[in-house]
Amino acid sequence: MINIYNEINSLEVAFRKTPEFEALEAAVKVVKEDEEALNLFKNFRKVQIDLQKKQLNGEDILEDELVYAQKAAQLAQQNTKITAMLQAEMNLSKIIEEVNRILIKPIQTLYEEF
Template sequence: MTNIYNEINALEGAFRKTAEFETLKEAVEVVKADEEALNVFKNFRKIQIELQKKQLAGEDLLEDELVYAQKAAQLAQQNEKISAMLEAEMKVSKVIEEVNRILLKPIQTLYEDIQ
């Protein structure tokens, strides 16, 4: 019987070697090296996390919170270093989505005949 955790660890090692991951890693380092970009990104992430916590708690988001979050997002996207990092992150996410789709294929196959 296969030890799936050994296989997953091998996949993780292969994932780290993909061009998409390497590009993201480099983009993160560029942002970290630029104090202004880093502060803008930290603020953007802090706001995102706070709003997500409120949503998960079932709290309504206030209009001024949404406006502030939009302004923080715009400021982050206007920074070319942050923008490049977010673009690289989206490409990594596509790889992860594809891996997830492949991993779920056996389960989907099990249910194909049930309709």
């Protein structure tokens, strides 16, 4: 009998060796080494997380919070190191989406028979 967790752990090791993961890892390092970029990104992430928490809790998001979030996003996107990191993350996300499609395929096949 196969141990799915051993297989998934092997997949994780392979995932870390992909050029896309290595590119993201390098881009994260570049951002972390630049104090301005790091602070911009930390603020951007904090604003995102705070808004997501409010949404999950069913709280209204105020207009000034949205304006602040947009400004934080704009500042982050103007930093070339952050945009390079976000682009690397999007490239890696494509692999994750494909792996997810492959993992879900057996379930989809089961339901196609109905």
